[in-house]
Amino acid sequence: MRRKRLAAAVLVIVMGMSQFSVAMADKKSDAEQKKKEAEANLKSKQSEINRIEEQQEQLRSEINELDAELVNVMIELSTLEEELAVKEDELEQTKADLEQAKTDEQNQYEAMKLRIRFMYEKGDTAMLTSLLESGSIADLLNRVEYVNEVYSYDRELLTEYQNTKEQVAALEKQQEEEIQALEVKHQEYQVAKENFETTIAQKKDEVGDFQNKLAAAQELAAKYQDTINAQETIIAQENERIERERREQERREQEQRAAAAAAAAASRASSNSGGNSLSDSAGSSSGGGSSDSGSGGGGNKNPGYSTGVSGSAVVNYALNFVGNPYVWGGKDPNTGADCSGFTSYVYAHFGISIPSYSYSQRSVGQEVSYSNAQAGDLICYAGHVAIYMGNGQIVHAKGTAYGIVAYDNATYRPIITVRRVL
16 A cells, blocks of 8 residues: 555656646747747848848939939039120120111211212202102112212211121120020029939938838847847746756656665565564665765866966957947957857957857857856857856847947846856
8 A cells, every 4th residue: 555655646746747847848849939930030120121221222322323413414504604694794795786886877877868968959959859768778778879979988888887787686686596595505404403402302311211111120130139039048948947857857756766665675674574674774765865865066167278368368359349230140240240250259369169159159168157257258148148257247249239348247147058168
């Protein structure tokens, strides 16, 4: 009966542990699924960010080309305005010359008529009347053709005045047409200038819209990265919890097996020689259980250094990149790196090669207890890594909102392991 009760108790414990393990496994599985979804979303958002940046660059190139064309249009406008000013001045002078030519022509006309009057006032009055009744210079000249007594000088001079007036009038017309053409061209360039300015303003608005889209995409990418980090923390914690529970289950199973063996031995001893052996066996069992429960430890690990690299040299080199941006997937802190890309780059500078993924870096080098951590050691968290500076501080690529920072508290989040790679 006693052995049946013991077996039932063992079965209850085993079933309880099994259910607990299933529950822990479900929590870990859920975290892994959420991490996988966040990684897929992050990859998609990173592609969107790259596409937005390419579109922004294309728009900036178009704006630069439009600016260059606008400069040419404005130069042409300035040239046209200067030409218009010159032409308008010339036209004003031509108009003045034309008025003078008209005045000279009229004066000569009146003088000629006066001389003709004196020439013919004692002669042929009919001819005189015919000449004086002419309605214009052209009419007068036609009538003069029939009068041989009119001086050729007067006729030639009058013709010259008339030609001058006609030439000036023709010049005036030409200049007015040129000014009109320049004004039309000026208007066209003015419209082109306004169109360029409108287009450039629209392009700049589009750049601003893309900037807002880029900021929104980067914010989402940072949230996805935070989700990944959080789920990795959960996964790491569940792995640790499952491992602790596994060890605890093994210890209990050992105790149960020891207790069952002791009970069986006690039962046999009781059957063979009475009850004294049972208490001896129980004492032996208690001693064995105490020995098992006292095993383990290892919480004070402090391995030696296998390289000649100084931890302070590693820290000082890492501090050169403080202030540079955090770039997810980046491997070069000069242009931007994520946490594992930053640490692998720094150690590589000293000839120490480690994987460029945070999960893989948990197993490099030798394990160190945090109480024994030294400058240059690698601090590993769930989904994150940092370089220990000493005095409880770290330097690391913290995240998109922070970039590469120093002097953060090393225990700002749960530490999974400390690795000595120097």
